[in-house]
Amino acid sequence: MSSAPSIPSAPSTHPAPPAGWQATFSEAVRLQSENRWEQALTLLLPLAEQMPHEASVQNLTAVLLAQHGRLAEAVVLWQRLLAADPGNVALVANLGRACWMLERKQQALEYFSLAVQLQPQDPLALLNMGAIHQGEGRFEEALAWYERVFAVDPHHVQALFNSAQLHADAGRFTRAHELYRRVLAIDSKHVIAQAQLIFTQHYLEHPSPAQLSALARRLGAQCAAQSPVFSNWLVSFEPERPLRIGLLSADLHDHPVGYFIEGLLAHSAGKEVTWIAYANNEKRTALTERIAPAFSAWNEVFRWSDDQLAARIRSDRIDILLDLSGMGSGHRLGVLARRPAPVQVNWLGYFGTTGLPGVQAVIADPRCVPEPEEHWFSERVWRLPSTRYCFTPPKNAPEVAELPALRQGALTFGCFQTLAKINPRVIAAWARIAQRAPQARWRIRCGVKSSEEDRRSLAQRLVQAGIAADRFKVEAPLERQRYLASYGEIDVALDTFPYPGGTTSAEALWMGVPTLTLSTPGMLGRQGEQIMGAAGMAENWICFDEDAYVDRAVALAQRSAWLALAEQRRAMREQVAGSALFDNARFSRDWHELVRNIWRDACEQVISRSSQGISGPKP
Known part of the structure; x- marks a missing residue:
């Protein structure tokens, strides 16, 4: 020491x-x-x-x-x-x-x-030791410190919550949910625990979109009931005037949200929009520095109270507040519950309903939210024509490599998802593929939060499922350029389900690697379908049941499929560059028109309410 x-x-x-x-x-x-x-x-x-x-x-x-x-x-x-x-x-x-x-x-x-x-028996001192080890990725050491907290105070809420987060990060969701529920048994108004309990259920093997919707609406009603709500704003409801759009997010850095927002901001010139950022984090990266000039004001609000932030958004005369966090880490549900802007929109960073009465709209597309699933959202569903988000090509990405199978004599499947997404259901499907395609190999590159112990655990689960240890490699994360280059080592990406890839699937396409995805109900479950469809690759790469997923993977592993795969790989970057998934200029036009229509609709409702003699603009 x-x-x-x-x-x-x-x-x-x-x-x-x-x-x-x-x-x-x-x-x-x-x-x-x-x-x-x-x-x-x-x-x-x-x-x-x-x-x-x-x-x-x-x-x-x-x-x-x-x-x-x-x-x-x-x-x-x-x-x-x-x-x-x-x-x-x-x-x-x-x-x-x-x-x-x-x-x-x-x-x-x-x-x-x-x-x-x-x-030595002070819970705060012990908690801080756990938190610093947790922040450094030393999860087992962190848990040991939290156990020392429980020895002094078995009902210590913060230690219970931190432990739940650790188990969730490691994919141990049964234990995580047990701990979240213990937090809520002590403090029923612990909004972050409630949101995390909802969010992490998306990782389960068979999540219920209907149940998740009901839980979100219950939480949304609770947040609204315990928050002071604005009923008037410092804006004029003129449908065609320039708009002030606030962007509330904890992920305006090297994060999937940052990668997907970058192109939209770069193509917003001339769209009669003023952007204001409310960055709910303290992390700044090269991506932060690239996007910051697009905003007329950049507010770092991590330490601001809900009241303080809501008051600032209102005084900034925000017309439309875009929430990019939903129930995810760094969310500000308490701010949204106060309704500091007349129009609040759920978009991009989350894949379900916020359940909040004051969030009126969710931005979707025809694939990720088909009409029969609209009832799972408390918000009105507004659809972009092709895709709900558009990816900015990685800077200085390596050239697309030739198909590895041609020189190796066997197809290599890859999966670069976080470990929590590789659940027993996914592993069982891969084991079926391995049995029917005995020459195929796997390269699994884990997310940034994975530890060596986590990777060993995954390897053991793969072996226990029947995949021989010499047929796969479970590898540590890499820095970004080396990570992109590592797509040159795989032939086909196998998507996880029911929590598919997002950024990883888009990056794989840019590196010439198609993703075989399994579409399941719900906005998140359909994410792989949405991405491959927007990239113009719906045919042969979207499956709707596990048997089809296994059959297609087995077919791709056959030598007779490799020449077509190699030709597709050589042409893929040029093809996807012109697709809806990567055409940021087209996406920006579609997005701004949709948001303008959301604003027009709000103005119409204000006019309608006024004509009926109803006081207070409540679009």
């Missing part, structure tokens, strides 16, 4: 406190409790300068600085306080969390370790 971090010495002088400082401090406390952090900090900073030895003033100032993202300044104040009170575990915990957010990971670990040394 590393030694504790060095702490600056506390100043020795103690000037007299200014008159009436308690009243100023109490006002700052009140403002902070109302989430008016900026006003509280403005009020408190002068007092903090005058009273460097008053712990309560210095600590609240540090807290407010941290809430404003001024973490380095907060660390300095907390270090000074800790020098005067070296046994204060709360200060040590604050320093650990601040250093973690500043990417000072070793220093964070040292502070968290110090907290455990000071109070």
